[in-house]
Amino acid sequence: MVGAIFSQSLTAAALLLGQATAYNKRYIDNSTGTPQVVIPGASSYNGLNLVPQMGWNNWNAFHCNVNETLLLSTAQNMVDLGLRDLGYNYIVMDDCWSIGRNSSGYLVENPVKFPNGIKDITDKIHALGMKFGMYSSAGVFTCGRYPGSLGFETQDADLWASWGVDYLKYDNCFNQGQSGTPKLSFDRYNVMSKALNATGRDIVYSMCNWGNDDPYDWAYTIANSGRMSGDIYDSFNRPDDRCPCTEAVGCAWPGFHCSVMNILNKMPAIQSRTMSGYFNDMDMLEIGNGGQSDSEYVVHFTMWAMNSSPLLIGTNIGTLSPANLAIYSNPAIIALNQDKSAGAAVRKWRYVVDPDETGQGEISLWTRSMANGDTVIALLNAANTTMMMNATMNDIFFDQRTAGAYQAPPQLSQTWDVYDLWANRMTEEEAAAVINGTSTLSENSTSRYNATATSYIEGIAANNTALMGVKVGSIAPSGTFSAEIARHSVGIYRLRSQGKASPRKRDEL
Ligand SMILES: *[C@@H]1O[C@H](CO)[C@@H](O)[C@H](O)[C@H]1NC(C)=O
Ligand SMILES: *[C@@H]1O[C@H](CO)[C@@H](O)[C@H](O)[C@H]1NC(C)=O
């Protein structure tokens, strides 16, 4: 077994992030004892998107085949399936919506696809309690060769604001060579950032420059999220030469056809660059598009949530299967994503082992601290056989050691209750009933949640079972948590301390 251990000190990484270390303030969060770093300017530049955006985007399932009917029927379906009230509130239209510019230079929507105009669509989506996302490219053309916004930023931003647009996905095609250094990309994307701000309308700015020129190093002052990899495709771990990079940092050619595992494994190096108001976007979700098994889709959803990626459903909601609705609807997983800690997960270790027919095989342990002092761990088995996987308390709380002289983290002497976050997954029968409108589940059932009625933060504070999952045991001080994890699956657990260091009676497993 070839092993490698990866870990990252939050403090050291954050110091790298800050423009000037003199501005970095450290304080101890009294509820957890965890050192935190406050970096002025590193939270939302425009006050928007303090937790990752959620919604739907048509690209993965429909590509250019977007129109008024699709957007409006999807929005209505999302309300009916309870997805809006789980937090999926942006309907984002992707490429291929315009036919060019008129003689005054304004973009003109395709009148066949949008017979009533886009303003009419945003009005109807707003009436459903949802928000509308627009698409363009920081180039002379979009990726589908429709007019891009380079040189027309102010005019385009003004038009979208007049239509009631709430969100912009801004691509990177046909950029006239204005890329290759962080400065070139920053300056190009900043023009649109300024133009959006000048409209006076709240518009979430979602940069889609594929991780080119290391946006996680500079984009948090001008955008609300930034793609960190080439485009996803619906594969769990198959390598593809068109997605040549295995690391995010310094990837000169991000490409496309990047698998779930390829994108996930680019995240650990940039873990500290995820923050409230700026999220590393791992790209739109493929769940429902047919290329992966149920357990692989569960890994995809879980690890995107765990890393505070935006959660944009990328499939046909009108034909969503009960199993896939159950994945998208797990409120215990969404609650991680929407936690106000707004952080990404640390990959504590990774062993390359037991490859499958793609030549890929590995197991890894990921951890993340929640705002209320809970810790979440993910045991990921991307190897080809079932594994008994082990997380020691020492690995889980490795980052809580005092810098300099080693001191055992106080967490090691506490007992932690363990809650399985997939244990309350909605059954296929329940999900089928939701889809056909015959569900009798209460909004307070263990598998259903309404975040419009009760925010995730309030729900967690109230120990809502739909968010907490099912208690499956506890870990004694300095103990080890072990779980059997099937091939291409993940076990994800919320750990909650029973309290201060005084040893307590260990709960029955
Ligand atoms: C933590 O507690 C100390 C005193 O117990 C207090 O002075 C300090 O302000 C607290 N810090 C925070 C961030 O609440
Ligand atoms: C709208 O788009 C959907 C999805 O691509 C397609 O099935 C439908 O036929 C289109 N409707 C119209 C009126 O073009």
Ligand SMILES: *[C@@H]1O[C@H](CO)[C@@H](O)[C@H](O)[C@H]1NC(C)=O
């Ligand atoms: C969720 O709660 C809101 C506000 O209470 C309510 O309007 C909405 O209908 C609920 N949604 C579902 C799916 O029950």
Ligand SMILES: *[C@@H]1O[C@H](CO)[C@@H](O)[C@H](O)[C@H]1NC(C)=O
């Ligand atoms: C161009 O489009 C803009 C925005 O829709 C509109 O206000 C303007 O009248 C149009 N100009 C012409 C010449 O059609």
Ligand SMILES: *[C@@H]1O[C@H](CO)[C@@H](O)[C@H](O)[C@H]1NC(C)=O
């Ligand atoms: C514009 O940016 C400023 C900070 O630079 C921010 O305070 C303000 O809320 C922003 N306005 C909009 C509409 O984004």
Ligand SMILES: *[C@@H]1O[C@H](CO)[C@@H](O)[C@H](O)[C@H]1NC(C)=O
């Ligand atoms: C992976 O596991 C499957 C059984 O689940 C087996 O058929 C296949 O041969 C294994 N692949 C490799 C490369 O060992």
Ligand SMILES: *[C@@H]1O[C@H](CO)[C@@H](O)[C@H](O)[C@H]1NC(C)=O
């Ligand atoms: C986890 O621990 C058990 C018991 O010590 C051991 O049999 C198993 O191989 C370990 N799992 C891994 C992946 O090392």
Ligand SMILES: *[C@@H]1O[C@H](CO)[C@@H](O)[C@H](O)[C@H]1NC(C)=O
């Ligand atoms: C709706 O779902 C329930 C539960 O699966 C099923 O019994 C019923 O036949 C379904 N009705 C329709 C119209 O599909």
Ligand SMILES: *[C@@H]1O[C@H](CO)[C@@H](O)[C@H](O)[C@H]1NC(C)=O
């Ligand atoms: C669900 O729980 C909330 C908060 O505890 C409560 O206000 C609401 O009435 C409950 N809804 C139902 C249908 O029991």
Ligand SMILES: *[C@@H]1O[C@H](CO)[C@@H](O)[C@H](O)[C@H]1NC(C)=O
């Ligand atoms: C939630 O559970 C914790 C212990 O796990 C307990 O200390 C707290 O009082 C509970 N909160 C509520 C509102 O029941």
